[in-house]
Amino acid sequence: MSTLEIRDLHVSVAIADGEEKQILRGVDLTVKAGETHAIMGPNGSGKSTLAYSIAGHPKYRITSGSVTLDGEDLLSMTVDERARAGMFLAMQYPVEVPGVSVSNFLRTAATAVRGEAPKLRTWIKEVKEAMERLEVDSAFAERNVNEGFSGGEKKRHEILQLELLKPKIAILDETDSGLDIDALRVVSDGVNRVSETGEVGVLLITHYTRILRYVKPDFVHVFVGGKIVEEGGSELADRLESEGYVRYTKAAV
Ligand code: ADP
Ligand code: MG
Ligand code: MG
Numbered sequence: 001m002s003t004l005e006i007r008d009l010h011v012s013v014a015i016a017d018g019e020e021k022q023i024l025r026g027v028d029l030t031v032k033a034g035e036t037h038a039i040m041g042p043n044g045s046g047k048s049t050l051a052y053s054i055a056g057h058p059k060y061r062i063t064s065g066s067v068t069l070d071g072e073d074l075l076s077m078t079v080d081e082r083a084r085a086g087m088f089l090a091m092q093y094p095v096e097v098p099g100v101s102v103s104n105f106l107r108t109a110a111t112a113v114r115g116e117a118p119k120l121r122t123w124i125k126e127v128k129e130a131m132e133r134l135e136v137d138s139a140f141a142e143r144n145v146n147e148g149f150s151g152g153e154k155k156r157h158e159i160l161q162l163e164l165l166k167p168k169i170a171i172l173d174e175t176d177s178g179l180d181i182d183a184l185r186v187v188s189d190g191v192n193r194v195s196e197t198g199e200v201g202v203l204l205i206t207h208y209t210r211i212l213r214y215v216k217p218d219f220v221h222v223f224v225g226g227k228i229v230e231e232g233g234s235e236l237a238d239r240l241e242s243e244g245y246v247r248y249t250k251a252a253v
Contacts, residue, residue, distance in 0.1 A: 002070050002086060002168035004031040004201060009065035011046075011053045020061065023049040025226040027065070031169055034198040036191075038212060038237060039205045041223030042245045047205045048092050049226075051173040055089045056082055069169065083113055086168030090158040090175060092205075097145035102157060103127070105145045106164055113165050130163045133193070135186050152183030159190035170194065171203045176211035188214030209241040224248040 011024035023046045031037050041047050053060045054067055056079045067074045069085050077085060097105060106127060111117045118126070131140065134156045146154055155175055162170055175187055192215055194200050204215060212220075212234065220236040221228045222245075229248050230236065 002033045002199075002201060004029075004087075004169045004203075005066070005068045006030070006050075006054075007066045007068075009050075009053065009067065010063045011049055012061045012063055013049060014059050014061065022063070023060075023226050024053065027227055029203075029221065029228065031201040031203050033168060033201045034195070035219065036195050036202040036204065036215065036217045037219045037221065038215075038217035039203065039221050039223050039228075040207070040209070040237065040240055042249060043207060045223050046226040047207075047223055048173055050223075051089060051091065051171050051205060054082075054087065054171060055079065055091070080112065083109075083165075083167075084115070088162055088165055088167030088170040090162065090170070090172045092173040092177070094146050094154050094158065096147045098147060100145050101142050102145055102160075103141040106161065109161060110164055113167075126164060127160075130160055133163070134160055134190060136160070151178035152180060152186075155179060155183060155187050156190075159187050162194055163190060167200060169201045169203070171205065173205045174207065175204065176206055176208060184211060185214060187211075191215050209237050212237045222248060 006027050006029040009024050009027040010022065012020040012022045015021050027050060039047055049060060053062060054074065062075055069087060072085060074082055074085065074087065107118065107123065127141065131138065136156055146157065149157065158175065176184060179187060188211060191202060195202050204211065204217065217234050217237065220232050220234060222230040222236065224245065
């Protein structure tokens with residue numbers, strides 16, 4: 001049973017001319033395999049900063065606190081080591097990888113994470129089945145990663161990676177934004193499939209409550225001003241749906 005532990009995390013981001021701005025102000029969160037957590041908060045509250053910090057993005061400086069996966073210090077690992085340790089991060093704005101096909105990208109990623117190249121025959125079958133579940137046609141595998149992808153294709157590609165890489169902890173930043181209803185359903189089904197294995201802890205970061213109609217979180221955390229200000233079960237998402245974030249943002253000003 002894997003556990004991601006975030007303790008009192010403070011993070012600053014480099015802005016212009018060596019200036020820094022503090023974004024995260026003491027984040028505490030524990031995510032265990034088999035659990036689905038939702039982090040919900042207004043724009044600019046620092047949700048993506050949390051994802052980037054855990055991913056190891058060089059622009060984000062940890063000023064104090066810790067992040068561990070099964071007791072191992074993630075923050076001292078390289079980006080590759082974090083992936084090999086079992087972390088999977090789907091970013092809000094996935095980057096294009098010109099000249100690299102989806103098929104090659106997935107195989108390279110699987111090789112890096114598993115420590116050896118997957119056997120070709122089983123791998124081809126695995127990819128084909130995963131693509132069918134995500135309702136993408138086979139030509140998709142030959143396209144360059146994220147090049148000219150629609151919003152729905154980018155997110156399907158992320159879920160494809162998630163299903164094939166089988167991480168211990170998956171952090172999905174705004175996986176639901178910009179999706180039409182069909183894509184949202186396909187992506188949500190993918191998240192639920194992964195979650196139902198009981199082997200993956202899922203941290204779903206979102207601004208909207210929409211995806212939470214399809215993915216039922218065990219825990220909801222309200223994120224405002226760089227930290228968690230309230231926690232509850234999925235009923236908290238229902239309340240946010242009707243009331244919005246006003247009560248928290250008012251208090252924060
Ligand atoms: P959210 O994902 O909740 O919308 P972000 O983490 O993207 O919030 O941003 C939180 C705050 O940090 C915002 O005020 C944003 O402008 C600032 N910020 C985040 N990343 C950067 C960056 N790379 N450079 C400058 N400011 C940043
Ligand atoms: Mg679950
Ligand atoms: Mg964001």
